[in-house]
Amino acid sequence: MRFVGAELILPDRIVPGIVHVEGDRITGISPGIQQKNETESGVIDLQGGYLAPGFIDLHIHGGLGHDTMEADTVVFRKIADFHISGGTTSLALTTVSASNEEILRVLATASSLLGKALGGARILGIHLEGPYLSEKKKGAHALNSIRPPLADEWRRYLDYAPLITQMTLAPELEGACDLIKALRQNGVIASGGHSLATEKELTAALDAGMNHATHTFNCMGTAVKLGPYRIAGMLEFALAYPEIRCELIADGKHVSPTLMRMVWNAKGDDGVCLVTDAMGGAGLPIGAKYRAGSENSPMAMVEEDVAMLEDGSALAGSILTMIQAVRKTVELVNVPLHTAVKAASLNPAEQLGKDNELGSIEIGKKADLVWFDKQFNVRGVWIDGEMKYHNRNI
Numbered sequence: 001m002r003f004v005g006a007e008l009i010l011p012d013r014i015v016p017g018i019v020h021v022e023g024d025r026i027t028g029i030s031p032g033i034q035q036k037n038e039t040e041s042g043v044i045d046l047q048g049g050y051l052a053p054g055f056i057d058l059h060i061h062g063g064l065g066h067d068t069m070e071a072d073t074v075v076f077r078k079i080a081d082f083h084i085s086g087g088t089t090s091l092a093l094t095t096v097s098a099s100n101e102e103i104l105r106v107l108a109t110a111s112s113l114l115g116k117a118l119g120g121a122r123i124l125g126i127h128l129e130g131p132y133l134s135e136k137k138k139g140a141h142a143l144n145s146i147r148p149p150l151a152d153e154w155r156r157y158l159d160y161a162p163l164i165t166q167m168t169l170a171p172e173l174e175g176a177c178d179l180i181k182a183l184r185q186n187g188v189i190a191s192g193g194h195s196l197a198t199e200k201e202l203t204a205a206l207d208a209g210m211n212h213a214t215h216t217f218n219c220m221g222t223a224v225k226l227g228p229y230r231i232a233g234m235l236e237f238a239l240a241y242p243e244i245r246c247e248l249i250a251d252g253k254h255v256s257p258t259l260m261r262m263v264w265n266a267k268g269d270d271g272v273c274l275v276t277d278a279m280g281g282a283g284l285p286i287g288a289k290y291r292a293g294s295e296n297s298p299m300a301m302v303e304e305d306v307a308m309l310e311d312g313s314a315l316a317g318s319i320l321t322m323i324q325a326v327r328k329t330v331e332l333v334n335v336p337l338h339t340a341v342k343a344a345s346l347n348p349a350e351q352l353g354k355d356n357e358l359g360s361i362e363i364g365k366k367a368d369l370v371w372f373d374k375q376f377n378v379r380g381v382w383i384d385g386e387m388k389y390h391n392r393n394i
């Protein structure tokens, strides 16, 4: 199979080229544009659009009114089906703070799917967001589900370690550093977030292996005065240390364009992972209501460009898709397209330790590809070399 007539988005540049695919792998990349010869089979003409590596979303709760906390494989399939339309080929379903039983139910349900093709975007695993968070930075999480990290509880989660991609926790909680060490020993991304940690607590977390920051700027403390001295909060700490990759909800609302620019300037091309943090409201019309997580979670409503808790007290995840996150990054921050795409593909693949297989158009990697036009309309998506989404409306 050959993809022709496209500009290829590589990690460091965009070039006209042809991509050869055999089975589930990219087997060749050659320069130049070759027009489709109608008599040839296996030639796919991308009509002057872009061909990019499939997007990898590390942080996604739901879509189309559904949420990961429903712990149902049919629901997981619906979420994966919706987000492939935004160019996502791999995703981590994300939990919210909930009871031990509810979290274990999600892990048990997802473990039955490991290695199986459900359809839609590939489900890489589960991102546990909470329940070990700061009560004061809870965002849309249910207060009565937030608690300190008790080893007896989280060891049961880590029984599912091959399935867990990431855990978001507040580094200031007692016992957090032991948890961070255990996460990293198990190959799980240890992410600081929903936190009011001080610079001292954050330094200890970094030493323990914290290597990621959840939705940078959102639900995290900033610099404060300690006596006469000024010290960093979670935000400045995450921006300052290259060991930490920063998630960014690039909708221009969770973080304004100026603040988005600040994250890019601080972290550089390798340090940002675009995420959607999409909740059930993604894909629903303005005014639609849904529950933001588990059955204890508050109700949320879709507004223009964002979703809010029904009482207006906090944002409730986004309604983004990855292609929109890429588009907003290019338009609002003036980042080159190939750099925005890298933050949606290679950077998260590296963070997951899966960059030998995923994350860029490179010989030997999986043929996970997204085709979009110059107006950022996703036209087609391939996973393992098979077309899994085709937008016939354009």
Ligand SMILES: [Zn+2]
Pocket: 129, 139, 194, 214, 215, 219
């Ligand atoms: Zn969050």
